[in-house]
Amino acid sequence: MAGEITLSQNPGETLKKWRKIFNITQTELSNYLDMSPSVISDYESGRRRSPGIQIIRKIIEALIMIDEINGENVIRAYRSMLSDGGHFGQICCICEYDEPVMLSDFINRIDACMVCGCMNVHIYGYTIIDSLKAILELLPDQFHKMYGRSTTRALIFTGVTTGRSPMVAVRVSNLKPCAVVLQGIEPSQVDGVAKKIAELEHIPLLATTTPVEKLSLCLNQR
DSSP, X not given: OHHHHHXXXXXXXXXXHHHHHTTOOHXXXXXXXXXXXXXXXHHHHTSSOOOOHHHHHXXXXXXXXXXXXXXXXXXXXXXXXXXXXXXXXXXXXXXXXXXXXXHHHHXXXXXXXXXXXXXXXXEEEEEEEEHHHHHHHOOGGGGGGGGTTOSSSEEEEESOXXXXXXXXXXXXXXSOOSEEEEETSOGGGSOHHHHHHHHHHTOOEEEEOOOHHHHHHHHTOO
């Protein structure tokens, strides 16, 4: 975490990404650090000079301590995610972006349609998941490992029929993606429960009929 923030070309944006992964507000973080929320906001927006390594260390320690106070949900999920490297064979494909991509651009690449949610978010990668194989072969505690290095990604579930099962899996997981894509169905075919879960979790929900074999090609274009 510290290395990613320090070496990032946009440390403020990376700092913001990790704060959101821990589901901690600027106010919560600033209160714990005994500083004004505007200071955190200035760091994240780039209005203030990039924080040095000592400040970054204090911010990371604060994120971890706040998460511990809240039940260690994020810490435990990441510990599980990193425990075996996340090797899933043919079940999923994990890709990381070097720079953030706007969800609106991501949507255009795969010719997707918004079912519900907001497009004004950045993603740092995506995971393509074979829905049927995941249901049949993945153990419950392996779901976390599909997030790769960061939860600020889109989870693309392929071969879905209604989208309910993938969204139920997202609902019960401690880690939440930035967006969910249901491949193989039109927006009108998305299950009502899937939509409701997306709204409750504040996760943009998309649908696309782009063939599976074209997804990676479309997503990696520059």
